[in-house]
Amino acid sequence: MRDTIRFLKGGQTVELESVGPTETVLDYLRLRRRETGTKEGCGEGDCGACTVALGRLVDGKLVYQPVNSCIQLLGMIDGAELVTVEDLSQDNRLHPVQAAMVELHGSQCGFCTPGFVMTLFTLYHAEGAEKSRRTVTEWLAGNLCRCTGYRPIVDAAMEACFDAADDAFSWRASDTREKLKALADGSDVFIGDSSGFFSAPASLDGLAALYGQHPDATLVAGATDVGLWITKHLRDLPKMIWLGRIDGLDRVEDSPSGVLIGATATYQASEAAMTALAPDLGDLWRRIGSKQVRASGTVGGNIANGSPIGDTPPALIALGATLELSSVEGSRALPLEAYFIDYGKQDRRDGEFVTGLFVPRPSANQAFRCFKISKRFDQDISSVMAAFRLTLDEAGTVLEARIVYGGMAGTPKRASATESALTGASLEDPSTWGPAMQALLADFLPLTDMRASAEYRMETARALLAKALMEISGTAPGELRVLARREAGNDRAA
Template identity: 65%
Template sequence: MRDTIRFLRNGRIVELADFGPTETLLDYLRLREGAVGTKEGCNEGDCGACTVAIGTSEGGRMVYRPVNACIQFVGMMDGKEIVTVEDLAEGEDLHPVQAAMVDLHGSQCGFCTPGIVMSLFTLYHADAEPTRRTITDWLAGNLCRCTGYRPIVDAAKAACAGPADDKFSAEAGATTGLLDFLADRRDIFVGDDERFFAAPRTVDGLADLYARHPDATLVAGATDVGLWVTKQMRSLPKIIHLGRVLGMDRVEDAGNAVLIGAAATYDEVAPHMAAIDPDLGEVFRRIGSKHVRSAGTVGGNVANGSPIGDTPPMLIALGAAVELRLGDDSRVLPVESYFIDYGKQDRRPGEFVAGLLVPKLAEDQVFRAYKISKRFDQDISAIMSAFRFTLDGGVITEARVAFGGMAATPKRAAATEAKLVGARPGQAGSWTPALEALAEDFRPIGDMRASAEYRLETARALLAKALVETAGAPTSMTRVVGHREIEATAHG
């Protein structure tokens, strides 16, 4: 066991033992290092002013991802490289991303600029063609109130057009070597039994530690738990980080299903979901921002049981199962059975979500998913809907309908599903009773995102849209394409 964390800063190994369980990376950088180029804005992972790049060694190559330093705990940085805006320039020579931002007038007040530069730094090092759509997706987590995004996008297109050619690419071999050296197989435990940060290396080690400390808080990407600290001011004296558990980040194609480890991030899972159905890929693209998808996990989205989480309704509609582990014992249950009531899940003290099993679609099945939110990018759902229909000769023989934001938990619409059996998607009259049955399944509440009446009427409209599309209506007639997407097509 190790009682320190170790990470890379400017090619130097930093070993840290004196840190609190929930000390954020932002506080470490600004208050300890004095690296104040990383700004504190919203302090909840929305504005991107605190963006830093986190480097990992993957298959012998360096991969850089943007994260929100304000909601990442410094203990989670073990075995990684941390790059901030201060690290980019070489003397008086700006990094290509910084130079492009200057040359193309991408900054005015400058407060958001360091975070934007760091997001573009990760794009600069990514294996991605810098189309307008790719750039806007990459920048969706960086808000700028005074410059406007056109010159920023222009700077991204200019700087990221070719292969990476900076000191980081030149030193990639040495950096991967150092990170591989840091990737030992020891558990981390910093603190004592009353207050600690722990990062087990094996699933058995995690199970044993959590069984002994069932009052600890499990953290994977901290995109939710981080806000418990920065916004709710909760004291979390015991933190168990899942990010070092070997194999827990696996995403495996098992033939008729996809196996997802509880520590696999949205970005890692997204291609596998898009392969099941394009709607899954599109919803994953709109979950949070690139920063959130780089750190947040599907397992965490399920484990924390939010009634407005984006993935649970889709998983429920697909018939997914969740694996739970307590000590040496494991059990599997349908995802919809995991959610009991608001803030309450079928999870015993010391029991944790180990993974998910997501079935693929059969040849006779159709899937649709729609996210309704006030803002297209990086917004919480007002309604999340998902539908899977099994058809035989144009007749629905089985239906799975699930919604988020309509009840205290993500929930199946049992009465609606029963009314859909025997209906023909091409005959609206046959499924009208199913639309009415939604009022039996749900009694939504009104809040700042949507009124109860809006939610119920929109749920009916989304079910109707899914049926109309299943009947063969082209999505060009049923889905609104915004100016953003038109521009992406025109300039892509």
């Protein structure tokens, strides 16, 4: 048991004894260290002004990822290298990214500039990134410039970020790897006492024991949701258990039958496997949050918190995913759809926690589609999320349908009446689709809120059903799908 957290900064090991359960990295930097280059903007991981980089070992390689320090808990950087804008210049010389921003006029008012620089720092160190403006804009989707100065920022990235890394961090990479290995001691971390603490168990058994003793504690993986409970809801969360140090819980295992995703596997870590499972999943994954959010946020956390507008559950339920939960009493598995009982209520007992998820691979006679509708393309919550898996015979008759929507009810929900009405319909005969389109009206009674009206949601849900049927049948205009989908082969079974 260790009662401190340890991390690297500026090439040196930092060890902290006093770490509050809800203390953020941003507050640590600005209030404790008085390093004010990292800015506080939205306080919810949306604007990117607070972006810092975390370096961790991934399969033995040193990888730098951008994170939003405003919602990243301080205890969660245990075992990592923390890099801020103050760390970049060396011997009064700007980092190549900083120099490019100056030379190409990438800074206007300057408030957002440190966040942009830190995100571009992680791109500078990313291996294999394609040199294109599209790559840059995807990387920067989580950084907002209120002065609308994006063009020179993108120009600076194109200038600086796609040659081999040549900075102080690349020069001392071997030393950094050795220091990070030394920090990975496999010890449980517990800072505080029974009334309030930050803890990071190193094993599932340790987690089960601790959570069994403190079922009122908050479990946190990536903090992209829990962080907002702290900064926006102002909730009192005196007991915090971080799952990020548990060995193997971040696994992503791809097999012919499907993909196994551990509870702490991030969106970024699981993206390649999910894209291979179904191309639409790759499109969905890339629209969840930003680089910062996908580097921290986890698929398991998106499920465990049970949001009715979570992006991943509708798609995963449509694919027939199975959830695993564990406690001191053992483990159990249940269909993911059975986990969501009602708004804010999940089938998770006291002391029980999510450990993993298995997503079956669609078979040759199954077609899968999913669509996310939101006001903004990037960095936005769904107004309506829809997912469809159809099992077809050789003639194109629907043998089985799994149709799931998010944002249409208090939980992610299957459209059971629509599924029944679509079974037996022919994809070759659109006139047989009508009963399913009508049945959707009986499956849902959506609400009106700030994201969309009830009428909009219902019309959109029906339109997405028609869109999925047209695409799978091959009658949709080609421009509705990306070219890569057409090149993949048989669209009906893609």
